[in-house]
Amino acid sequence: MKNLKSWRYPMFLLTGIGIANIGEWIYFLSLNLIVLKETGSAFAVSILYLIRPAAVLMTNGWAGSIIDRCNKRNMMMSLDFIRAAFIAVLPLMFTARSLFSVYCIVFLIQMANAMFRPCSMAYVTMLIPAERRKRFNSLRALSESGAFLLGPAAAGLLFIAGTPIFAIWVNAAALVLSGFITMMLPNLENEPHVHSPRQKLSLAVYKEDWKLVYRFSRTARDVMIIYFLFSLVMTVMPSALDSLEAAFSKEVLQLTDADYGFLVSVSGAGVIAGALVNVFFNKKMPASLLMGMGSLFTAVGYMIYAFSDVFWTAAFGFFLLAFFLAFANTGFQTFYQKNVPVDIMGRVGSFYSLVEAVFIIVVTAVFGAAAVSSSVRGIVLAGAAVMLALAAVLCSFLFAASKRRTPDVFQADQCKQT
Template sequence: MKRNVWLEKWKYPFILLFGIGISNVGGWIYFIALNLIVYDMTQSALAVSILYLIRPLSTLASNLWAGSLIDRTNKRSLMAILDVARAGLIVLLPLNSSIWYIYVLVFFIQMAGSVFGPASGTYITMLIPPDQRPRFNSLNALIGSGAFLIGPAIAGLLFLAGSPVMAIYINAAAMFLSGLITLLMPNLEKGVFAQKGGARLEWSVIRADWGTVLRFYRSHIYITAVCLLFGAIMMVMASAVDSLEAVFALTVLGLTESSYGMLVSVSGAGIIAGALVNTLVAGRVPSAALIGLGVLGVSGGYLLYATSSAFGMAAAGFFILAFFIAFANAGFATFYQNNIPVGMMGRFGSMNGFIEAILIMLTTIVLGLWAEWGSLQVAVIAGVIVMALLSLVLGGLLWRKVIIVQKVSGTGISVQQGAAYTTIETRRESGPEQ
């Protein structure tokens, strides 16, 4: 009887995780194949690096209006449409040998991905009850870790059997399958938006939505600070430092390409180990503790890597930072789901993504110019120090909140009740859904 109840409870979460897994593996195959295709076409490292700039540019182009669309649209339908649309665009990639043709298609593929992220996050929050979220997020982190290893391995086998173009088509099929799996999920908003007249993306509506998010920022400073600081650490600074990773390993550390490949393998082992441990502690450790431990561990690993002078230290740094990524991501996902109102989650996430995209471009340019005109190692160390300082600020902020909650629980209110109260107050103070 208990087994049937458990299976019924986890039926749709497991279907969703299966779809996410297929999409993640396909994404890695696409990422590697696209880099190889562009390099084979141009023989230019600069042409490949432009692919990395397209993602934040596409985020800037989409995220100012995407949140308004997401919060006024059936999330399940939107996710399925975006998956199918991305599959169609990916199929078109190998049909023309013009580099600008590829850049334009990649831009629209990334735009669809920028909309898909907040939409799927909102749908997951609606589908997964609060008591299941820590376990679901830990499993999601484990699947992402597995995709990090399995995706490149499958891509390598596909390259041996065929070509990068074949890998592109395989990813398109995976994306299409992910869209079909999405349609198997429950339609949680059936008829809701038909009654409200659907999505209206007028300028006045979008501008009013920005105001709604800004008011939420001001009235929920703690939640906003945690979200923006986490993004600054795990997205902005990590992306800027990672953009110099390969050059740093080959020039400063003096590693060969095969040694650098071993470093990547070490990080893969760290990700898997961290994700496995995280699944064991899911639900037993508060999300604030997971976030604080995760960002401090990631920053510590980056600092060890940036100050290393030999392969051993660099490998230890890679393993440590990779190990703690799962804790940080799973903890933050639970925190986000429990504290951001579902009715404005699309707008809030899109605005955060817009801010992060601007900061990613600025910090990547600054560190790149510093490395080009000054010292590469000093540029990397400076970026990592900023990351570590932000991690200390975020860790202190979270620890202070944990102490307050413990004091509240000592007066007769449990930690769970306090979290629920925070969520209820968040929904009430944010006003009616727009």
């Protein structure tokens, strides 16, 4: 009974995150369909995919400074309500037939998303004791995996019962519900041991915060090298490769629309299976092993996919890479929570997300341009090979770091937080 009670707030948090994730899938699929219907242009839809990294570029240079100085729970709750309000406004923009206004609203929603992620990571680190974080992170991975399947399924049912506009309203309601669930979580920064100083933000303060991130990156060099390598392997390279996924499947593998749909379903099954296995077995594996094994086998899955000539080989590659995603993400989140002080977590996460967004834009653009003049298979093979090599380098750094086990040298009181 005591153990169940201790998991009450973490389960509230997981419920809120799960509802928001399902709603995000409903919103994004609905938005794609509405924009395509209103414009008849695939290019107009593709702009929606560019708005997210653009919003990260616009937001993350300063968002971390606000996150680390604000009440995390209240900020998460406010961001849920803000996103719900903006999403609720979207149908009015379509009624007015103002595509530019739609893009502006989506941009603001993505700015809120960019702030929510590092804010929730800091709050989770404060809420969950160190010995339970790996378990929580595995359950979070399962929740996100469930949203990967339930979100599109729920969207499909809503499209049958109503319209994509109706589905967008449902998403707004889901975010309101998530906000109220967040309101039920403890206000940790009212506790006496939590220090959250406040000062009027200015350009000088932002510069000091960037310098602080630089000092931390130098002091915890091994930690940030691992962070950056993981970002390249699990976010940057997959984003670039996924941009060619449809072209590879259609032009190289000669798949029909039904075959391609089934291929995506296979990856969904892999995500769920991996998340379930991860929940039951992650306790026996250190975070570094989860992180290294997950990233390496994800890269191997992409490599199998890149070499495939028939559907079933591609399906096996998809299943393998999807299966190990939960292991990699659980290991990474636990590693990050352990090695980055919570009172600078917002600034560190926001800054490196900014760098990550730049890399995503550049690498995706290079892959897309190269695919115009070269074979799609050649580009996908080269990208998968680079991803596998980076994963091997990441594993070597993780192995070396686990052997050293150096004590933390960058303490919270060294941050000189303003």
